[in-house]
Amino acid sequence: MLESVTSRALESALDGLSMRQKAIANNIANINTPGYTAERVSFEDALAKSVQQGNGATTATMSRSLEPTREDGNNVNLDTETLSNTTTVLQYQFAxxxxxxxxxxxRAALKDG
Known part of the structure; x- marks a missing residue:
């Protein structure tokens, strides 16, 4: 298939958003697990830099949240996860x-060409 900066960037964004969806689901599943710290996925800054450099390809990274924990050592916040999930779903649909x-x-170019 024809590779362009746009198509590579969109593929990278979809991969990152998919990884974020999995992290959110994992966070919610572990909301009551003592000592569990929420997973965070980031890729937007690296993606923007890659697009500026004319590439568009990047890989998402996962890290642990540094937000304060409850007494049981867990720091998953259902409100945060719900908002992040909603935003991620909308971004995924847009991408x-x-x-x-x-x-x-x-397809149109190939058909007309």
């Missing part, structure tokens, strides 16, 4: 729609 637009444009 999927953008990817579909890229593919539609490629």
């Amino acid at each position: 999927t729609q953008a990817e579909n637009q890229v593919l539609t444009s490629i």
Whole structure:
């Protein structure tokens, strides 16, 4: 398939958002696990830098939250996870729609060409 900065960036974004969805699900599943610290996925800054450099490809990274913990050592906050989940779902839908637009444009170019 034709590789462009846009298609690589969208693929990287979808991979990062998918990883974030899994982390959120894991955090919620462990909300009552003593000593568990929430997972955080980041990729946006690296993705922006990669796009600026003309590449678009990057890999998401996972780290542990440094937010304060409860007495049991757990720091998962359901409100934070719910908000993050909503945002991630919307971003994933937007990126999927953008990817579909890229593919539609490629198909149209191949058909007309």
